Amino acid sequence: MAKSMLAMGAPNSLDAILSANKLAKSYGSTRILSDATLSVAPGEFLAIVGPSGSGKSTLLHILGCVERPDAGDLTLNGQDLRRLRPAALANLRNRTLGFVFQFFYFEPHLTVAKNLEVPLMPLRVPPRDRQTRVRAAAELVGIADQLRQKPATLSGGQLQRAAIARALINRPKILLADEPTGNLDRANTEHILDLLLRIKREQHTALIVVTHDEQVAARADRVLHMSDGRLTVC
């Protein structure tokens, strides 16, 4: 039986950077998400695990403001996200959230450096600042030597590091990752996990990671289990 989040040692909503209360989502007549309630504190590493089709990715998309819930409340830094217009949401996704996708899409005709610059473009960051921030992010994830290369020349592990660097470029408060190690071997998975934990530690960034990799879940501060659209604490 699922326990209350607060009762399960979740941060107090006053401390949480992100709070979701009774989120629900359906596609047609199919219920994907029901009464999902959770909160994440700054610098916390939260793993959401569960079988395929359980609604993990949908929850992550709602938390990452790329999809709206049918019902429930979602607040970020105390701001009610349901009231925000699309442009404000885009701004939020750009400045406060960082997204790491399983297939880490990159523009193949741009260099890695240019790809890392993409989230800086809506902010009209001047070129010199861009270079500084790109180099800092690349050094943080360990791909500084690959900045001039095209994405196609990078290995899977390097690409995932680049994806994390891109997500971090605007110094987000929350990093959301969808199966970040899904396509990586064990050694690379370990490297990425080390990197994520270092980011959490050094930048005090909250991590919400959707995974069904036990190796990842094992290193999270807190693990939520998702099954048939409902969250339970493991």
Next chain:
Amino acid sequence: MLTLRDTFTLAWTKLRSRKLWTSLFLTLEILLFAAVLVFTAGVRGFTEGLETFNSQGLNGKYLVTAANVRSNPDLETDPDVMDLAEQLYQAALTEHQALAEQLGLPYSPDSEIAPTEYIDGQRALVVYSPYAQQAINQRMSDYLLADQADLEAALQSYDYTAIYLQQQLNADGSVVNLQNGQEDLSRYSSSSGNQPVQTFSGLYVLDDDLYADYLFTDLELDPDAIPVVLSVSDAEALLGLSSLSANASSTEKLQHFTELRAAAAGQIVAACYRNSASQEQIYTALQILDQIDRYQDEPGFTSPSLIYALPTTPCGPVTIQSDTRTAAELEQADRQRAYQTALGTYTEPFQQLLRFQIVGLIPTDTQPASANDLLSTIQSLGGVSIVTPLISTSYYDAHAADLAAVYTEPDLSLSYLGLDRQYLIEFPSADTARRFINEQSCQPRGDLSQGCATPDHLFLLTSDNNHSLVISDLSQTFTTAIIIAVAVVLIITVVLVALTVVRSIASDRKEIAIFRAIGFRRSHVLQVYLAYALLLTAIIIVGALLVAFLLGGLLDPWLSSWLTDFLRATFLTTAPLSAQLFTPDPLLYLLLCALMLLIPLLVTLPAIVLKTRESIISGLKYE
């Protein structure tokens, strides 16, 4: 808003994906747009060349011909005219019979031409009967006849430059060209099938201001010769030069014209004028000589009492070789002459050697009517349709009395259709000329012989003396052709650009979703894809301009030389004019490029907006 640099950096990446499709599309579009650019520059060059060459000579003037085509000249079937002709005929029979009796001459009514006859039970006028002609002429005065004052009244509300009178002079008899200085009398023989060449039987008087460009310069005028301007075909016939076939090349035509001008300039051409009595004497002399030649060896042959001798000098008089007529025969001849004199039909034989000097050549229409390709049709516009031989009004005014011995100006009141006196009105613009024709011309009833003039529209107005209005219309047609070509290419471009951009957006769904997930707004995505469309059209424009100017630069020297030769041959001019085929119009190019840039953008915009409104999540799930 994204910075321009970021916008075009991202747009450029779209261009680098789907390389095959993009390359094919861009190549096709560049070639199409280059074709439009070359086409417009070519048409402009061609039109300007046409107008430059056309500005020379008669074609450079916007002329309208005004002819007073009577209101109802269809008198030949009018029963009243037939009745009048019959009355005149009966009166003449009575008068002539009385006169013949008075002079002691035998008289037969069969010697008169009856004015009417019955054809299939229907009474018809015999138009060559003098009584029929008298009846028609009497009735002509009942119908509208306009003069220059009426024309000026019709022109009151139009801006016109000048009115020129063009009148026809006709020889009362024949003016036969001499062949190598000799008069070919065999042509008068009834057995000869050849008709005498009579280039100068009619002359047309017209102000030489109109055709000054066709006159030879630095010519020494012969004071005893009549200065005439001939058409190219008349000059060819006179000088014994064969005309070129319609298929001759421009170079051949120009060379032929140059040779013709050289041969014709100042050339004196002789012709013999004989009035009808003089011609009759030649016929009679030839008949008698023929009879003597045939029958003189036959038994019982008696030589005619009056034998004429043929002229011994070119255009000389017929002389009497032998006259053995009896006193009675001579008296009978005197009576006959008295009878003809009383009737006003006796004319003294008269002949005169005329000398004409060719002072100009007019390139009248040279192409056959069957010319059906565009270039042949255009080439046919270079000539003018003016009638020749022309003499100038000033020459006519100074020598009217001398000319009157041979040429008579037809009595306008007797002119059947009024077409022997026309006015040429010069207008400052094609539009005014066209408006004058449309608003003031009478409309022929059926064919022209059924009349045209009405009290409000006294003249038949046409623009058929030259082709300035047609060429003006042709320029308009070319402009229309440019608009159509541009419209077609624009439509194709819009469709292809829209298709390419929409295809790109459709296949970039995931990319767009990820960009939006990391903070791009819809307006940012819109900006990138509009820049992409802009890049596509900009590449098309730059590429097409390069191709067009490269093609123009490479081919223009050769094509312009061809065009200059073509126009010289078309307008048969040796004036130092030239044409340039590839003549881009900077303003038109600017307009075309702006249209090419903006219209695809405007048309593509709704499709891009629609695509950017798709949800992020559907894009993220798109594979």
